[in-house]
């Protein structure tokens with residue numbers, strides 16, 4: 001249910017695990033505890049059972065991002081450091097890229113060694129940055 005938020009958090013560089021469907025609340029809490037993770041959930045009852053949790057109240061992505069980043073400040077230098085799809089840490093270069101990319105963008109290509117997905121600077125990343133700026137996720141961006 002929070003898949004879109006998870007993708008945004010990864011793009012911002014948060015180590016974000018998104019559980020498979022069918023995982024039980026108990027398993028989820030066990031993993032969170034073991035890996036010292038913050039549990040994000042839209043389930044108020046579940047959040048009540050786990051101390052390090054954030055209850056996501058809104059179903060609007062902008063408000064969800066705002067809520068999480070207010071509690072856990074993102075680091076600007078980690079932006080675009082993780083794979084939005086699988087949480088892998090991106091590596092610069094297109095050598096192991098398993099996808100087609102615009103050759104003119106070769107210099108800005110990053111790839112995920114875990115799933116082979118490629119990312120590069122373009123309209124999509126610009127849109128994400130614009131969104132995060134409009135949400136004032138990064139204080140220091142103001143006035144740049």
Ligand SMILES: [Zn+2]
Nearest residue numbers: 083086112115
């Ligand atoms: Zn990946």
